[in-house]
Amino acid sequence: xxxxxxxxxxxxxxxxxxxxxxxxxxxxxxxxxxxxxxxxxxxxxxxxxxxxxxxxxxxxxxxxxxxxxxxxxxxxxxxxxxxxxxxxxxxxxxxxxxxxxxxxxxxxxxxxxxxxxxxxxxxxxxxxxxxxxxxxxxxxxxxxxxxxxxxxxxxxxxxxxxxxxxxxxxxxxxxxxxxxxxxxxxxxxxxxxxxxxxxxxxxxxxxxxxxxxxxxxxxxxxxxxxxxxxxxxxxxxxxxxxxxxxxxxxxxxxxxxxxxxxxxxx
Amino acid sequence: xxxxxxxxxxxxxxxxxxxxxxxxxxxxxxxxxxxxxxxxxxxxxxxxxxxxxxxxxxxxxxxxxxxxxxxxxxxxxxxxxxxxxxxxxxxxxxxxxxxxxxxxxxxxxxxxxxxxxxxxxxxxxxxxxxxxxxxxxxxxxxxxxxxxxxxxxxxxxxxxxxxxxxxxxxxxxxxxxxxxxxxxxxxxxxxxxxxxxxxxxxxxxxxxxxxxxxxxxxxxxxxxxxxxxxxxxxxxxxxxxxxxxxxxxxxxxxxxxxxxxxxxxxxxxxxxxxxxxxxxxxxxxxxxxxxxxxxxxxxxxxxxxxxxxxxxxxxxxxxxxxxxxxxxxxxxxxxxxxxxxxxxxxxxxxxx
Numbered sequence: 001x002x003x004x005x006x007x008x009x010x011x012x013x014x015x016x017x018x019x020x021x022x023x024x025x026x027x028x029x030x031x032x033x034x035x036x037x038x039x040x041x042x043x044x045x046x047x048x049x050x051x052x053x054x055x056x057x058x059x060x061x062x063x064x065x066x067x068x069x070x071x072x073x074x075x076x077x078x079x080x081x082x083x084x085x086x087x088x089x090x091x092x093x094x095x096x097x098x099x100x101x102x103x104x105x106x107x108x109x110x111x112x113x114x115x116x117x118x119x120x121x122x123x124x125x126x127x128x129x130x131x132x133x134x135x136x137x138x139x140x141x142x143x144x145x146x147x148x149x150x151x152x153x154x155x156x157x158x159x160x161x162x163x164x165x166x167x168x169x170x171x172x173x174x175x176x177x178x179x180x181x182x183x184x185x186x187x188x189x190x191x192x193x194x195x196x197x198x199x200x201x202x203x204x205x206x207x208x209x210x211x212x213x214x215x216x217x218x219x220x221x222x223x224x225x226x227x228x229x230x231x232x233x234x235x236x237x238x239x240x241x242x243x244x245x246x247x248x249x250x251x252x253x254x255x256x257x258x259x260x261x262x263x264x265x266x
Numbered sequence: 267x268x269x270x271x272x273x274x275x276x277x278x279x280x281x282x283x284x285x286x287x288x289x290x291x292x293x294x295x296x297x298x299x300x301x302x303x304x305x306x307x308x309x310x311x312x313x314x315x316x317x318x319x320x321x322x323x324x325x326x327x328x329x330x331x332x333x334x335x336x337x338x339x340x341x342x343x344x345x346x347x348x349x350x351x352x353x354x355x356x357x358x359x360x361x362x363x364x365x366x367x368x369x370x371x372x373x374x375x376x377x378x379x380x381x382x383x384x385x386x387x388x389x390x391x392x393x394x395x396x397x398x399x400x401x402x403x404x405x406x407x408x409x410x411x412x413x414x415x416x417x418x419x420x421x422x423x424x425x426x427x428x429x430x431x432x433x434x435x436x437x438x439x440x441x442x443x444x445x446x447x448x449x450x451x452x453x454x455x456x457x458x459x460x461x462x463x464x465x466x467x468x469x470x471x472x473x474x475x476x477x478x479x480x481x482x483x484x485x486x487x488x489x490x491x492x493x494x495x496x497x498x499x500x501x502x503x504x505x506x507x508x509x510x511x512x513x514x515x516x517x518x519x520x521x522x523x524x525x526x527x528x529x530x531x532x533x534x535x536x537x538x539x540x541x542x543x544x545x546x547x548x549x550x551x552x553x554x555x556x557x558x559x560x561x562x563x564x565x566x567x568x569x570x571x572x573x574x575x576x577x578x579x580x581x582x583x584x585x586x587x588x589x590x591x592x593x594x595x596x597x598x599x600x601x602x603x604x605x606x607x608x609x610x611x612x613x614x615x616x617x618x
Contacts, residue, residue: 004404005404005405005407008401008404008405009401012390012393012397012401015392015393015397016390016392016393019392019433090386091386092386093353094348094351094353094383094386095381095383095386095387095388097351097352097353097372097376098351098352098353098376098379098381099376099405100373100374100376100377100405100406101373101376101405102373258355259355259369261353261354261355262293262295262354
């Protein structure tokens, strides 16, 4: 079986997203506004504090962190959970189970298409405009490389995590509430809204070990140059652990839940 | 069980395309209570409800057969199909399709089968039909040359070119069904499952779909299992039918046998003169003397007499009625397959 067969799903997802042209424009616009708001907000906070450092961050580092966090979030914004849960709830999982395709691999390639679309079409313009507005990042090659590796790990573990989250639809048959709670919790714990350095000491240690920190905080800190060599290795090791753990967990969840699928709507 | 023909192992091929043995599926769901307070109660209780959807079903289907799989709503048809396609895992029993246990080797089985669910589409909603078809071509690993050839055949029987470049969401139901049928056939499956393929279609499209199914079976010897509520589909396509009711198999045999057993019934409907006072009791008694199983009643303003053609001649019945009532017109109808099936359902219910 070739990857080419699955790549078509990525292409289709991108094509489908592009088919709604008004949506494309609104997303681009929305993302630009959001990035700028975050940037001006932090600039005002730093100005209010009389410049210098806040929780160890200089304004430049904060700008780098925010832009990396926004990029990471777009690059891992695929909704494998939504794809899986929708198919379970509207019964279309039946069609996909009757095809000679590995279910998780197929979902992955659709998820990947969303990530590509969001990263390129949606977040790139926002980044360019934020940079033009004065958010200086000045990153070195080694920091970029660390970011790329960390982002790849983040992307992988995030997929397995989302896939498993979607499978909960088989158990609960209604995931709206679960997904909302998850979005709030992961937004908070991943460092997407506020760097984890802003949390109290006692919470920080535990948060760094959770898979959420591995999703956004780790690559963003790597990009902002906030990790020493040892800290970087440690962060990558934690990410690597979660990739393996979530891959195994999601395989197990799929095997044990698929026999419990009951197809809705006839 | 009103036992019609039992499953006759000896008369069938030793290597059937599909073998179903003692298949059963029980769904376990959380009990739900009515009303808002009920929803809250549902949060704290863990009471389970067990629903038996399919119960000890066995049959064999040979290569190249077209079998009608029928039953009332909720009888367990779709659940059986979903187990044969590997979508659902049964609670008990065994199925092999071309030697493969569908839910254990899902991908191997999927390469052998095609499925059309009348109520949902396997095409990509926002993409043009041709995109969906080429995507399926890649999924099933059909070569480009072979694809062109097969598409030409499908275009011929299903007239796809008139809407091939439209996005699926803009298609009419009939067009969508034709596209779906084409999508399920591109990889030339050995077995084709059609779950209500003509639901909601107009007569002309239905005719087209049936013709395509027949053509396919003749040309490639595809084994076809068809569920439907439209018995015209069955009459036109199937020589064999399997009837399931409340999850149990109640009939498995040829359509002709079924007609021979139940089809002797005739109904004659008399349109009486307006204003005629009709007391059917004396007439009913007289007709009962001819055939004790006959039924005489006023239905929708017409006098309807149903009887066994072998016991009472149509002539005799008509004469009796004419002697007692002023008749403007009358019509004789053969028992429709609908009525036969209804009767099987009722008998099965009475036997429970």
